[in-house]
Each structure stands twice: as C-alpha cells, then as structure tokens.
C-alpha cells in the first residue's frame with residue numbers, strides 16, 4: 515500500500531508558514547493560489563528537495579529528509595515548473611533516465627516502463643528525436659514521460675499542463691486520474707482553477723504562504739474563496755465535472 519505523504523507544521527522562512535496537510539494516495543490533489551503564494555515551495559518540500567526551516571515532511575512514518583536519496587527517488591517522481599535538460603539526448607534516452615533509481619531491476623521491466631511512458635505521452639513518433647529539436651509542448655511531454663517511467667508511488671508536478679495543447683492537456687489529466695486509480699498519490703500545482711475544479715478530488719489553496727482553504731474543490735474553490743484569495747469576482751457555470759469560471 516502507498517504510504518501517505520504529510521506536512522507537519524512546515525515553515526520555510528518568508529515563503530510558507532506552519533502548513534499542515536496529509537496527502538492521500540489514490541487521490542488527485544491540486545494546489546492553487548496566486549503568483550508567489552508558495553505553491554512551488556510546498557511542492558519542493560514534498561518532493562524532498564527543499565528541507566523546511568521547521569516542521570517535518572513524512573512519507574508514512576519516515577521523515578523524508580532522513581531517507582536514503584535512492585529510496586526517495588523511487589517513491590516520489592517530481593516534475594519541476596521549468597525543468598532543465600542538461601544534455602541533448604534523444605527523447606527515449608531522456609525518458610530512460612527516469613529508471614535510474616531502479617538500477618539493477620530487470621532490463622525488460624525498465625523497457626516496459628519506458629515504452630508505457632512513451633505511449634502515455636504520445637511520443638512514439640518522436641522517440642529518436644533530439645530534445646533540442648522538440649517544440650515546447652513536446653519537450654514538456656517528454657519530461658513528464660521521464661517522471662512516469664519511474665513509476666513512483668507519488669507523482670508531483672508543477673504546472674504540468676502549462677505548455678500543452680487542449681488535447682494533450684485533457685489526455686494528461688486522464689493519465690493522472692488513471693495513476694490515482696492505480697493507487698498512486700498525485701499532487702499538481704495548477705493555475706487553471708477550472709481544471710482543478712473539474713479534475714481534482716481535493717484542492718489546497720495557498721495565499722501568501724498560508725493555507726487559505728483545503729477540501730473538496732467545490733468548497734476550496736468557492737466563489738467566496740476566489741474573491742478573498744485572488745481578489746477576482748468569478749462565477750462557476752455549467753455542470754459538475756465540466757464547469758467553467760466566468761470572470762467579472
């Protein structure tokens with residue numbers, strides 16, 4: 515069973531203030547909030563890349579920052595907001611880097627995970643293409659595929675839809691749902707509140723380093739919360755699961 519990820523009173527000076535939240539496996543959790551609210555900071559703490567100044571991050575019962583790095587890398591896959599690709603690799607080689615935490619596993623298992631990630635992100639036609647010759651959205655899909663190839667218990671992604679066209683964005687949200695259905699935990703930073711409203715099981719709203727709301731999307735992203743946190747008048751239109759936010 516996938517162990518829960520939890521933040522206990524974490525503080526990152528001037529960026530996050532005493533945040534407590536437990537993330538459940540099998541769910542898609544969205545983190546929303548205005549620019550500078552602390553969303554990426556929170557996600558890097560969850561990923562085990564930024565140690566908070568106070569408080570604890572737990573994976574199950576284990577403090578995340580005491581775990582061996584390889585164990586952490588197998589458990590948590592993380593897609594940063596603006597990932598760097600240091601070398602000009604082919605798409606398939608880039609994706610195969612997602613298997614590094616599993617060195618020693620059978621080669622067939624690795625190839626199956628890489629092939630599944632290539633299919634999931636619609637990259638068959640680009641398998642041998644150099645990363646430098648991809649469009650922005652294709653590159654984003656290749657980087658997401660690298661994370662999927664790890665098959666981690668937790669998938670953390672910072673604005674994973676940012677560069678994707680409509681069809682690929684919808685397809686990736688379906689993949690995240692499938693991943694949650696397989697028992698993984700999925701935590702996404704999302705600016706598009708309609709995507710969070712329609713696809714997340716739970717939404718955390720951050721506002722200037724504080725947790726402003728935490729709950730099912732219809733509560734955490736109510737019109738009152740949007741007014742208070744984003745200072746915008748918004749009105750939800752449409753049916754549950756296919757809502758749009760009208761502004762003004």
Ligand SMILES: Nc1ncnc2c1ncn2[C@@H]1O[C@H](COP(=O)(O)OP(=O)(O)OP(=O)(O)O)[C@@H](O)[C@H]1O
Nearest residue numbers: 528529547548549550551552553554555556595720
């Ligand atoms: N490395 C850093 N050192 C110090 N402060 C930082 C650092 N990175 C970000 N900050 C500050 O911390 C706050 C939170 O930043 P963070 O990147 O977590 O926000 P965010 O909610 O992800 O914003 P955005 O929607 O703009 O991506 C901001 O005020 C930012 O200026």
